[in-house]
Amino acid sequence: MQCCFGIGSCATSVQTSNYVRRMKVLDNWKINDPALAHHFDRSNMVVMIDQRPLVTRSGQSIELVIGSTENICHTLADYGLQASIRNSVLLDALPGEDNEFTPLFGCSLKTLEPPRDSGMPADEPRKRLAGVLGGSLINLRFAMLTMTSELHRNWVAKMQTLAKWSNIYNYCPKCSSSLRMRHSKTGASCSLCDRVYYPTISPVAIVLVHDESSEHCLLVRHSGSMNGVYTSIAGFAETGESLEDAVRREVAEEVGLEVDNVRYMGMSQPWPMPDSSLMTAFVARASMNDKLDIAPDELQHAGWFNKNEVRLAIQCTDADVHLKGMLSNKCEPNVLKYVPPSGAIAHRMITFWANS
C-alpha cells in the first residue's frame, strides 16, 4: 500500500501556490456528485474503524495513514468490509498528476465481530486489519489531543463529524420523507419537500479568565474528567447571542462570575466531540474578590492559579507526550497537575497567557 506521510508539507505548498484552484475544485466536488464519483477509483483515502483513526507513529509524531482508495477497498473487502463512496466523506483535494487534484476521502467503518466459537478477543479483528492497512488504531480523543499536524487533526475532526452527521440524517425533520445525501456528505435534500440540510456546526466560546493583574487565571475541572486536569471554561453559543455574549453567559452559568474585557485570542479550531464544535478562543477579565458559585452538574472544581503554578502544569503536560501519566488517573483529583494536551485549543490559550 502506498503511504504518503509527507502529505502535511505537500498540502502546505499547494496552499501557497495553488490554493485558490484547490478551493474551487473542492467547492465543485462538494455539490457535484457525478464529478466526485468519477474520481473515486483514483482517489486517496484515510480510514477510521470503530471511531478509531488509522495512524502511524514515528518517534513522538502520530500521523494519519493515507493510502490509495483502490488498495484500501481491496484490503477491506478481504475482511468482509465494504468501503464505497456511499460510506465515505470528502475531506480534501490533494495534488495529483498533470497538475490536477484528486479527492481525499475519509471512510468510517465498524469491524465485524469475531466468530463466537473462535475464542478470539473482540478487538482482535480490527487490530489485524489495522496491521494489514499499514498502521494502528487509536482512540479518537487521544488522536485529537496528541496529533501534531493541524491538517491531520482537522481531517480527523471532519471525518468523524461528517460520518456521524450523515449517519443520523436519514429523514427530513419537517416531513419525515427520506433524505438524499450528497456523496461529499456536505448536504442532504428531502426527496419530497426539497429542503436542504447541512452538517451541524456548533460554535463554542472557550475563555481564559484572568484577574485584574493578569497574574492569575481561573481554571476548572469538569465532572468526569481525568484527575488533576484543569482547563478553561467553555460552552455552546446560543441562538440570538454573539460569541462575546456567549463568553459572558457561560462564565456566569458555570462559576457565577461577571467578566469584562472580552477579547478574541486569534485562534479557533474544529473539534468533533461530543459532536461537531467550532471552538473560538477568548480571554476575559474577572475579579478574584468575587465569590465563585460553581454549577455542580458541570464542574467538579474551579480555582485561581498563578503563572508559576500554570507553567508547571504545562511542563508536566508537555513532558507526558503519550498521556501515560494523565490517563493513569493516579494524581489528586482536585489539585492542578495537567492542562489539556497540545492538540487542544485550551493548551495554546493557557500557554499563551502563561508566557505573556
Add this chain to the structure above:
Amino acid sequence: MQCCFGIGSCATSVQTSNYVRRMKVLDNWKINDPALAHHFDRSNMVVMIDQRPLVTRSGQSIELVIGSTENICHTLADYGLQASIRNSVLLDALPGEDNEFTPLFGCSLKTLEPPRDSGMPADEPRKRLAGVLGGSLINLRFAMLTMTSELHRNWVAKMQTLAKWSNIYNYCPKCSSSLRMRHSKTGASCSLCDRVYYPTISPVAIVLVHDESSEHCLLVRHSGSMNGVYTSIAGFAETGESLEDAVRREVAEEVGLEVDNVRYMGMSQPWPMPDSSLMTAFVARASMNDKLDIAPDELQHAGWFNKNEVRLAIQCTDADVHLKGMLSNKCEPNVLKYVPPSGAIAHRMITFWANS
C-alpha cells in the same frame, strides 16, 4: 396594553447588577418546562405576524412592542389567533416584581386571510391587528437593518430563528419518530431513540479585505441585491475548518484571491437570514495586483474602493435612515452608492476600516 419602551435600558441595568442571577434563571427555564409554563400567564411577550415584527417608531428609532402575555393573548383571540406556550419561544428574562424575573416570550403567527367576498385587501387584517396591538408590522430584514437597539435586534433574530427551527423539527432525522419540543424551543428530543436536537446556528465568516496600504478595500455586490449596495465577502464556515480557514476559503471561492493577515475585528452578531447565522467579523489583506476571478453564481460585481469613496457611501447610507433611497433601486447597479445599513455587522466593519 402596557408597553415598556424603556426595556433596553432596564435590561442593561439588570445586566450589571443581576446579570449572573438572570443567566442562571434563564438556564433553568430553557430546560425546565413546568417552571417556564408556570410563569406564562404573568410573562411579557413580543409578537411577529407573517414574519413581520410588531414595532413602534419614535422619531428615527424603531423598537419592539413589549406587552403583557395575557393582554396580547386576549387581543389575538379576538382576531381568531391563538398564542400559547406551544407556539412561543423563550427570548429573555426581564426584571419583575419582588426582585424576581419574568420570562419574555416571542410569538410568531400567521394572520387569517380576509373573507373572500369581503373585498378587503389581503394585508388588511394584519394591519388592523397590529394597530390594536399598539404598533405596526415591518419587514424582518428591514427591522434587522434599521433597529438601533442591539438587544431588540437580537430578540428579533432569536424569535425568527427559534420559531422557524421549531416549526421544521417535527420528526427525528435518525428514526423519523416524532420529536418532543421544549417549551423554550431550545431543544427537541426523540420520543423513540432519545436523541436531542438543538437549534442550528451556522457560523459565518465575514471579511473586510484591504490592500497592502490599507487605503483600499474590496467590496462586492451580491446577485439579487439592491442596486448600488456593496458589502463585505461572507460565507458559511464548513466542517473541519477554523473561522480563519473559512475566511481564506471564502475569499478564494468568491473573488479568486489569496489573503493573509487574517484578524478578528472584535465583533460578532446573530442574524436570522437566510436561517440562523452567527456572523463573525474579520479583516484580511490581499494584493490589488492579483486578478479578480468572480464566482458568477454568487456575485454581480466586485471592486476595490478607496477610503474617500467608501466614506461617501457610508454618509449616503446613514442619511437614508428609512432606506427609501436604497429600496427605490433607482441608482446605477454596479456603482458604489450604499453600504449595508447600521444594523448589519458589515456596516460597523466597513465604518471601522474607513475611519482607521
